[in-house]
Amino acid sequence: MRSTLERFRREAECQRLARLLACDTAELDFLAHLDIGELRLLRLAARDCLAQSQRPLLQRAVQASRLLPAALIARIGENTLGPLLCARFSDFMSQPHLTSICRHLSPAFMAEVGLHLDVDKLCEMALSLPPATIRALTREVLQRREYILLGEVLERLPPALLRHVAREFTEGEPYLRTMFFVESPARRQEIVELLPEGVLLDSMRAVARSPEALLPQALSLTLEVSPAWQRRMMLYTLESGDSLLADMVAGIVRLELWGIALPLVQRFTPEEIARLMRLPAWHDPDVLETLLKGGARQALRPWVEVMLAQLPPELAAPARARLAAMDQAASPPGAGPGA
Numbered sequence: 001m002r003s004t005l006e007r008f009r010r011e012a013e014c015q016r017l018a019r020l021l022a023c024d025t026a027e028l029d030f031l032a033h034l035d036i037g038e039l040r041l042l043r044l045a046a047r048d049c050l051a052q053s054q055r056p057l058l059q060r061a062v063q064a065s066r067l068l069p070a071a072l073i074a075r076i077g078e079n080t081l082g083p084l085l086c087a088r089f090s091d092f093m094s095q096p097h098l099t100s101i102c103r104h105l106s107p108a109f110m111a112e113v114g115l116h117l118d119v120d121k122l123c124e125m126a127l128s129l130p131p132a133t134i135r136a137l138t139r140e141v142l143q144r145r146e147y148i149l150l151g152e153v154l155e156r157l158p159p160a161l162l163r164h165v166a167r168e169f170t171e172g173e174p175y176l177r178t179m180f181f182v183e184s185p186a187r188r189q190e191i192v193e194l195l196p197e198g199v200l201l202d203s204m205r206a207v208a209r210s211p212e213a214l215l216p217q218a219l220s221l222t223l224e225v226s227p228a229w230q231r232r233m234m235l236y237t238l239e240s241g242d243s244l245l246a247d248m249v250a251g252i253v254r255l256e257l258w259g260i261a262l263p264l265v266q267r268f269t270p271e272e273i274a275r276l277m278r279l280p281a282w283h284d285p286d287v288l289e290t291l292l293k294g295g296a297r298q299a300l301r302p303w304v305e306v307m308l309a310q311l312p313p314e315l316a317a318p319a320r321a322r323l324a325a326m327d328q329a330a331s332p333p334g335a336g337p338g339a
Contacts, residue, residue, distance in 0.1 A: 006036060012148040012181070013039040019115060020047055022084070047118070050088070070097075074104035083109065087116035090125075099128040107133065111140035119152045126157065131164045138168040147174065151181025154191060166194035172203030173210070176217040185224040192225050204236045208244040211251035219252075219260040231267045238272060242279060249281045258294030262303040274310040282315060292323050 011025075013036055018025045020043060031039065077086045090098055090113070102110060102125065114122050114137070126134060141150050154165060169175040175195070182188050192200070207214045222233045237244060252261045265273065281287050291307065294300050308319055 009148075009181070010036050010039065013043060015148070017043045017046065020050070044118075070100040071104045074101050077101070078105055078109045083112035084116050087113050090117065090121070095124070095128060098125065102129060102133070107136035107140045111137055111144065111146075114141070115146065115149065119149070119156060123153060123156045126153070126161055131161075134161060134164045135168055138165045142168065142174050142178075145174070145177075147177040148181050151178045154178065154182050155184060155187055159190065162190060163194045166191045167196055169195060169199050172199060172201075172206035173214065175199055176203050176206060176214050176221065179221050180217040188221060189225050189229070192221075192229055200233060201236045201239070204233075204240045204244060207251075208240065208247050211247050212254070215248065215251040215255060216257065216260075219257055219264070222264060223260055227267065230264060234264060234267045234272075238275070242275075245276060246279050246281050249279060249287065253287050253290045256290070258291065259300065262294055262300045265303040265306055270310065273307060277307055277310040278312065282311060288315070288319055289322070292319060292326060 014025050014028050014031070017031075017039065018028060031042070034042065077089070081089070093101075105113075110133075117125075126137075129137075138150070150165075154162065157165060169178075179188060179191065182191065203214075203218060207218045222230055225233070237248065248261075252258060268276065291304060294304065304323070308316055308323075311319060
């Protein structure tokens with residue numbers, strides 16, 4: 001899971017560097033040897049270099065802009081300069097001056113400018129914007145499917161603004177894709193509690209529609225919220241029907257995600273586990289084999305034992321025999337049961 005997240009974050013850094021340099025990400029393939037931290041340092045250094053090379057010109061332009069009405073500056077920026085230049089101008093503006101201009105910009109244009117800003121700068125600007133503008137900006141970013149940027153902003157926003165952003169999630173898929181880029185479990189918990197009713201249920205439906213793309217996000221999110229919310233999200237899964245459960249089991253097998261999925265079994269009642277283990281999927285020897293291999297790891301064994309206890313008898317006996325064979329094969333040579 002961590003390697004998947006790191007790959008996404010590395011791709012995000014490449015995308016942001018490509019935006020800064022106005023090039024295609026394919027042109028940055030020669031940087032493949034750099035890790036995430038090195039890419040970020042390179043992006044910041046390139047941004048500082050570009051800013052310094054244009055610093056005198058930008059400073060003079062910003063000083064001259066103080067003589068013009070904020071509404072006129074906004075119109076010039078949106079219709080003439082474009083988002084990249086406006087983002088660079090913002091580095092040399094005082095926060096009150098910048099805020100007065102932002103009030104005259106369209107949310108669509110501000111969202112484009114935000115793509116070229118450092119996330120900390122973007123969050124600083126957000127503090128001075130009215131809630132209605134924050135909500136409009138969130139809708140624009142979601143419409144553009146800029147989930148990486150939104151996740152990084154959600155990570156840093158103060159709680160007072162967080163609720164305005166969180167409540168703009170109305171569908172499950174954008175929510176799951178964004179939350180994949182919110183690293184702090186505490187912040188994930190805050191966001192989950194602010195969601196509109198029905199978004200979590202829709203997120204389970206989104207997983208059913210696209211398990212390969214969304215199952216890692218759904219499982220990682222469920223694993224990192226409180227036990228009460230884990231139970232609630234597992235109930236959403238059950239309420240979505242056996243077909244969703246079957247899709248999830250199939251996705252877990254294909255993506256080798258038992259390490260994330262098995263601990264969540266503790267949030268099911270025995271009756272709910274029995275329902276899970278009655279799925280036709282368990283009659284596939286390959287599916288059952290992946291579960292047993294997951295249980296071969298000692299930390300996950302208790303959850304596999306709980307599941308095997310609810311497996312139909314005609315499947316449970318050979319499954320236990322296979323698990324015992326795995327244990328014996330993993331034992332050091334000469335080690336016996338009493339060793």
